[in-house]
Amino acid sequence: MAGPRYFRTDGIVLRRVDVGEADAIVTLLTPFHGKLRALARGARRPGSRGGGHLDLFTHVTVQVARGRNLDKISQADTLAAHAGLRTDLLRYSVACAIGETADRFSQEAHEDHELYDSVVRTLGAVADGGDPELEMVAFGLRLLDHSGYRPHLAACGRCGDELTRVDSFHSPAHGGVICPRCGPVVPGARPLSANALAMLRLLQSDDLATARRVRRDAELRREVEAFVRAQTAHVLERDLASLAFLQRVRQLS
Ligand SMILES: [Zn+2]
Incomplete structure (x- = not known):
């Protein structure tokens, strides 16, 4: 596959759909990759590194692993929670x-x-x-x-x-x-x-x-x-x- 297997990007969570028991598919808007859909494993487990920070409208920095069908978020850090x-x-x-x-x-x-x-x-x-x-x-x-x-x-x-x-x-x-x-x-x-x-x-x-x-x-x-x-x-x-x-x-x- 062309390009690096991992990359980092800032993004803002536009959509989030829960899948399975603990995962979510999130749609992030990013500055350089446009809209990015990716799987966040364990997103619904508290304290999860992968997706605990990926609530709707949260501003984040993520590490993304390119996948064959769907990219995966391997780490997420909050820039602004926008709790309001x-x-x-x-x-x-x-x-x-x-x-x-x-x-x-x-x-x-x-x-x-x-x-x-x-x-x-x-x-x-x-x-x-x-x-x-x-x-x-x-x-x-x-x-x-x-x-x-x-x-x-x-x-x-x-x-x-x-x-x-x-x-x-x-x-x-x-x-x-x-x-x-x-x-x-x-x-x-x-x-x-x-x-x-x-x-x-x-x-x-x-x-x-x-x-x-x-x-x-x-x-x-x-x-x-x-x-x-x-x-x-x-x-x-x-x-x-x-x-x-x-x-x-x-x-x-
Ligand atoms: Zn006129």
């Missing part, structure tokens, strides 16, 4: 949405340290007390941009006219915001308030510091999140299952 994601249901469900989005946009054996850095930064912020929904939509916009689907927020996605800060429309099929003249003639276009457009622009320019200071009422939050969700679903040609889970969590609270 597993003790708060809203933060957990937001982390699930971030993890599923990252999973869908990433590939196996494909170097993408920018995506990796973005996931690590976002999950860290959500775990450490950041506004979970704001971090989630900022992450979604960054990811769309990074994947070549930067939403139109400066010029109408249909006619190309400059968008001023007025009530406008959102048409996922046109790649983002469309102007007040185009909106009414596009089937399925949804109204988007001037404030939501302004907030999306702040987040797209990665100005989270300013975005955090803006008063965000429930309607503004809903609009901004719905924009990113619809635009992401259009690109992926499907909605994310984890967002239905997030919806249910919100109804409980």
